[in-house]
Amino acid sequence: MDLILVNLIDGLVTGLLLFMLSAGLTLIFSMMGVLNFAHASFYMLGAYFAFQISLALGFWMGLLIAPLIVGVLGAGVERYGLRRVHQYGHVPELIFTFGLALLIEELVQFIWGKNQMPYAAPDILQFTAFSIAGNSIPAYKIFMIFISVAIFIGLLWVLTRTRVGMIIQAALTYPKTVEALGHNVPLIFMGVFGVGTALAGVAGVIAGPVLGTFPGMAFVLGSIVFVTIVIGGLGSLWGALVASLLIGWITTFSKAYNLRMEDLLTTLGFTKPEAIADSPWRDLWSITSPQIADILPYILMVLILIFRPYGLFGKRDA
């Protein structure tokens, strides 16, 4: 029972982190209709910038400045890259962001090298917040939860309560009309792209010390972020939240408990072959849930796309 609570907290941290990435991505998608493959690369840039800044000015300045730099970079990418490619159509746009992801990874290696950076949580957060049955919950995790929730509430407030938010929401659905009303839609697009990537930057800043700051960090997380927003429904902020938490908990729990395929198959009435070592199905019988925990989201996504192509909360058909 205690362990369930601990895993709930761990899953929440994973899920909220994923949400910070998927929120920006889904916002960008609903604006421009393009899936930004390089989104996780901005997350990586956030971590690296924060690391570099933290060397000189400490962690907190990193948390403040790094996302800003990432956001400006993101806006620049939209203005000078994506906008140009946009005229060629959607597939080249996807391919452009794909190429950008490759390039950013190479660039990071070019600047910082291939090894993991010794980017660590600030000393002030290096203590155990509380323990549940011998399992310590580091204070940094509580801090992560706090930041992500604050960002979600802030985002929701901006989108639903402010004038800028109204314009953005309107521009999502009726870009032409909004433009006709005198708003600078390209500027809004650039702004949203900047904010979306800055969100990814924040995620990178706070995840870097926990998940490691290394050139592969974008690749490890990259495709999972797509999976999240596809499951949640492209363009839906709530969908992104639900899917992020869902994935966070599914992966955490399937790692935390050893569910074995053997038990499942036996329950379903199959009998284990006598000569299991020679059976072509031997690998199927020996599968355990931690083994496949990280591919569960992909299975979920494929199933969702087959049976409900617009995702859990999506309105628009992808």
Add this chain to the structure above:
Amino acid sequence: MTAALALEGLTKSFGKTEIIRGVDLAIGKGERHAIIGPNGAGKSTLFNLITGRFSQTAGTIRLHGTDLAGKAPFQINRMGLSRSFQITNIFPKMTVFENVRCSLLWAMGYRYNFWSMVGRSRALTEGADAILEQINLTARRDLPAGVLSYAEQRALEIGITIAGGADVIMLDEPTAGMSHSETDYIVDLIRTVTVGKTLVMVEHDMGVVFGLADQISVLVYGEIIATGTTEAVRANPKVQEAYLGGVLEDH
């Protein structure tokens, strides 16, 4: 004799809004039928229902007596119904010739064939060239369709629509956005290429309607308020009041 196209109690709702509210209509073989009505009357929706782009909420659609319920557009097309679109809908990057040739493929029985060379088939080439001749685009044969002028693209669209040899042709505002001379040209074109076929069209331009159609239905707020010959409809007081008056006011 069964009607080429028969609608019975056709209804379509989007959410709570009923766009088509129980349409009954029978269009006989060889008839040239125009559907007119004010903006927002549901003409395009009706078209989309018939051609399988939308599915109806209630009622039946029969093509030559066969119920079309649950049929996809490509299945309906194979049963001999072809349509054009209000917004030009061609293959802009393929040549004019290829546009037409593609529309001949299914009708010529190629289906999902991946072993015959399209270039080798004299029938295909000649068939496509004959259609190009009919729509006067032979000179534009090898240009990408996207670079044609608007009127030429509309002509191509009609060419694509009739190429497959469908016997029921549905044209959605074939002259929308055209100048007078262009309109006259397209009307002539439609008249020649649809000889002997059932023609159903939606049109705003009354000149076109009266020039092409021999039967007219008037659709207002999702209901057909009158059907008949052009003269009869012209004389119908309900139409005068509900539609023609409205149109006059509109302009």
Add this chain to the structure above:
Amino acid sequence: MSDQITSEPTKPAQRMRAGSMVLPLAPWLIAAVALVVLPFIFTNNSAITIMNQMAITIIFALAYNMLLGQGGMLSFGHAVYAGVGGFACMHIINAEDFFAGLPLPLLPIFGGLFGMGLATIVGSFSTRKAGTVFAMISLGVGELIAACSVIIVAFFGGEEGISGDRTYGLPFFGVEFLQQIEVYYLIAAWLMISAILMYLYSRTPMGRMANAVRDNPERAEFLGYSARWVRFYSFVASGFFAGIAGALFAINYEILTEENLNTTQSGIILLVTFLGGVGFFFGPILGAIVFTLVQTVLSLQTELWAFYLGIIFVATVMFFPGGLAGLLMMHVPAWRMGKIGHLAWPYLKTLGGGLIGSLGAAALIEMVFHLRHASIGDHEMTLFWTTFDSHTVLPWIIAGVTTLIGFGICRATAPALVEAWNEANAAPKVAP
């Protein structure tokens, strides 16, 4: 979401008049002769190995372009079809009794069938939609199968993969495929066969309708074709040829591993195809050749090869969405009018400047990299066959000045090039 692939508007202009000739023979004959002659010119085994690799990539890229270029379907997981075809062939090679009765040159057919089989299964649900849905399903399925490769050891052999010995097959007219050169001719033959078949496929009703569905799926539906089934058949056909590429991989390397399936491999084939140009049949061929060279030859020269490749790729997407083939075909109108010669000198000036500038910039990049990542105290570096101290100012000045001059020339001569270009392409409009 629209699925349009941009291609050059010049494309149809050079297309053969339909009906006059189906297969322009000259390029194919030249290619066939080249494939026969090449090993006599480049006799060492490593050149042959690289050519084998190139040929396999060409087949795979052409198969991929059946989806991306011709069908407008963007797949992020196409490596699995080649991979599974290859793995199946590896198992056939290891099935001693069966393989002993099978001539090796027929093995790729099995690879193709297995690739096709998998494509049939996946395609049955993934091709219902194009665009993002298709791309995401392909990504998901690709990740799943790649992840399975370390879990389902019985078929994929874990991270070590499956290996075998191709020479135990039934001798083919006495050839046992012990030597690389014999394998080369086997692969070259399959390259010709596959390329011709794929080219012919694009001329069949299915091939034409794939283009139609790519450009306007809705219109295609109203012509009697189900967009979904057209996509499905393209997908299956693409899976078949990908499987052949996988089988040839199995024959050449005699080993298949997880890297044949993973998303990196899928990404590479996308990169190769797009770099070469998706709008033309021969685009992926160019892409495969250039990429293989970059990967095997440039990577011997610099460890930053992937960085340069990334820059080239992004620049291609941004400025030349038609890829290399698109760039080449841009010159066809001028060439037809016999004015291509007018472009030579302006090109030489501008591109020469650009080349000098790029080399200078590359030198700067390499020096920055050396300065930052070489061990402390290691000041010596070798670049363009010159060894110098990267911590002194002189090399930086030389590289910087070279870059500036190079790009300066490029910039100064660009207007003249543009003018020459317009001049060369200004056709007296003659109506046919």
Add this chain to the structure above:
Amino acid sequence: MRTSTTLGVAAALTLTVSAFAATADTIKIAFIDPLSGPFAGTGVNGLHQYEFAAEELVNKQGGVLDGDMFEIVAFDNKISPKESLIQLQVAIDQGIRYIAQGNSSGVASALTEAINKHNRRNPDDRVLFLNYSAVDPALTNDKCNFWHFRFDANADIKMDALTDVIAADDEIKKVYIIGQDYSFGKAVSSAAVRFIGEKRPDIEIVGNELHPIGKVKDFTPYSRKIVAAEADAIITGNWGADMLGLGKSVLENGYEGPIFTYYAAADGITAAFGATGEGALRLVAEGQINPPANDRAAAYYEAFKAKYPDGNISQARITNVIEMLARAINEAGSATDVVPVAYALAGMEHESMWGGSVMMREQDHQLIQDVHIHAHTGNDVTFDYDNSGFGIKVEETVTMAAMDSPTTCEMDRP
């Protein structure tokens, strides 16, 4: 078609490459390992160790035979089996007869099979495979061949040593085994179960599981299980980011026992663990770095650090590779025919620079050597790793580990 011209360029370039490398009177050793991509750090460090060893131990001593020098030629395999085979072909074409590789057992098994086939099919230019780091036991058992020599202790030998230490510690009652889901992780796991069962049947194995390799972002759920199982010790074969992630996560989440492992040092990992790993990490490896075994080793290490201040000698066995190869070539009297060189290597006994003697076992070409259990610590380390102040220090030594261990190797000798 442009195929012809561009292909021409390709092959021409390849020829140029070969021409450049073809100078006389050097004995070239191809170093085929990742020099770009995520494992480049390890690969480049290995390359430096090879270059340094060749220079210091052979060339500065006057070379081999009649003054022939060793030259290390680097090939980037991007840690891909396919690329490795291409580079192998390029190396063979350049007339190279000695292939050194170590990172990834997958690559090693691809190479050993390819070399075996190549040598069978091309008796005129046979090559030897000097495997300095790939530890999958199969390479010297079922997959062994005459051309392959392994200079590292294999995973089983290391586990044997590791479990000796565990068995001697009465405090340890419960052990948790966790590893990456691939052949090496599975080999570690089964060896651990086997040896613990033999040596300390009373130890309870409270967990034995595999996780996807290189894919786990957050090890917290695993740490929870380990803590919940109240394990006294963890055994893992993880390396790279998976090692760092697992180690940091368990320590952060309340685990206090030792972590027995293979690869948790150098290449940034020592620096990243820093003080966190103090007292927890126990590594099994050959080659005693701290305290230095003798003056020669200390001087060698210092000279290396002087040349590569950022480098680490993390694969001490590389000196054995170079020294033993040089001796074998001298004994055989020729470097071009590898068969006598291979016969000279097989069964060779050698005094390792890092202390103790080593012996290349004849029946399976596995080097038998001392295996040490090191502790990750910041105290008293003469040579730290990653310039971090932390390093590894020998705590226990198993002399000539697994000298009589059985092997299933049956090799065909020419």
